[in-house]
Amino acid sequence: MFVLMIGFIVFVAVMGFSIGDRKKLTWPxxxxxxxxxxxxxxxxxxxxxxxxxxxxxxxxxxxxxxxxxxxxxxxxxxxxxxxxxxxxxxxxxxxxxxxxxxxxxxxxEYEYIIAQVVSASNDPYDQTIRIDLGSKDGIELNMVVITTKGLVGLISRVDPFYSSVMPITDLDANSLDASTKQIPATAENKKKSFGMIESYRKDTGKLVMSKIPENDPIAKGDTVITSGLANVFPRGLIVGTVDSVQVGDFGLTNTATITPAADFNHLTEVFVVKVPNPGEETK
The missing domain is CATH 1.20.5 (Single alpha-helices involved in coiled-coils or other helix-helix interfaces)
Incomplete structure (x- = not known):
């Protein structure tokens, strides 16, 4: 095969030289x-x-x-x-x-310390909320916790880096102080209005405000805020909206049902309220 290939190459080369300048090739x-x-x-x-x-x-x-x-x-x-x-x-x-x-x-003139909710208990008998601030951040017992919409509850336990919050929907639970089971409240823009938010009805999702004087001007649709009495809940914090007003059990005072302003099902960010001088703030 090698010899044949070499021969073929030599043959083509010879043919090329033999063609020269001829314009016409032979048939071979x-x-x-x-x-x-x-x-x-x-x-x-x-x-x-x-x-x-x-x-x-x-x-x-x-x-x-x-x-x-x-x-x-x-x-x-x-x-x-x-x-x-x-x-x-x-x-x-x-x-x-x-x-x-x-x-x-x-x-x-309150100071607001922003905190993140890290957990919330689903136990109906213990609805404690945990936040990521503790004693290292200046958090103390019975400080009020709120959202941008309304009141959430009170600090019930303080650890170095975390704290527990007792929500107002758990007012009937045991607390550190008997006074924290009741929230002195009033109707916004109605100075003569007064009552005590004492319980939360889990079946209706409403707060119950009692001890309202018979001639109290509070009415359906009013915004209920903390009155600042008892030196526990600072004044002016929104609690909710009056859903209805009815005569109390003994007919001497009225009772109101209140829809909470805070959304307890979607708590992600809250504020801890720090009052520089509680005695002066509640005058």
């Missing part, structure tokens, strides 16, 4: 050229196909890499979108919280 020369061209096409086409196949594979590899990059970028975009939405929501929440604290500071 035409036959040899046509035969060699016919044979060459069977080698050239597969070689072209193979070369094209490798080129396509290389292009396919590039496309795969580009797709990988696009998938990574899409995943990063989805992640960044979620982070942006979370940051946006937190920013709006903090703006609302800041506006709330500034508004309240202008009224009563």
């Amino acid at each position: 020369e035409n036959f040899v050229l046509d035969s060699s061209a016919f044979v060459q096409q069977w080698f050239y086409r597969p070689a072209g196909y193979i070369a094209g196949l490798f080129e396509d594979l290389a292009n396919l590899r590039d496309v795969y890499r580009e797709n990988e990059i696009l998938r990574v970028n899409a995943a990063n975009y989805a992640r960044d979108s979620v982070k942006f939405n979370i940051i946006k929501e937190q920013n709006e929440s903090l703006k609302e919280d800041l506006g709330f604290t500034e508004r309240q500071k202008g009224l009563y």
Whole structure:
């Protein structure tokens, strides 16, 4: 085969020299050229196909890499979108919280310490809420806890880094002080209104305000706020809205049912109210 190939190459070379400048080839020369061209096409086409196949594979590899990059970028975009939405929501929440604290500071000069809810008990006999602030953060027993919407409860236990909150929906439970079982309250913009929020009805989800004088101006739709008496609950904190007013058991005082303002099913962020001088604040 080697000899035949060498002979074929020599023959083609000799034929090329013999052609010279002739414009017309003899029929043997035409036959040899046509035969060699016919044979060459069977080698050239597969070689072209193979070369094209490798080129396509290389292009396919590039496309795969580009797709990988696009998938990574899409995943990063989805992640960044979620982070942006979370940051946006937190920013709006903090703006609302800041506006709330500034508004309240202008009224009563209270200090508000923001805290995150870490757990909330589902036990109907122990509805304790845990927050991520403790004695290291200046939290003390019987400090009031609120949200931007309304009153939540009182600090019932303080640990170094965490604290427990007794919600107002658990007023009938045992507490550190008997006075914390009752919330002195009044109707907003009605100075002569007065009553004591003493219990919470789990069947209706309403607070019960009793000991309301018979001629008290409180009415359905009024906003109930803490009155500041008894030096436990600072004045001016929103408790809820009056749902109805009815005559008490003995007919001498009235009783009101109140819808709590705070949403106890979705507590994530709360404020611990720090009163610089409770005696002065409740005058």
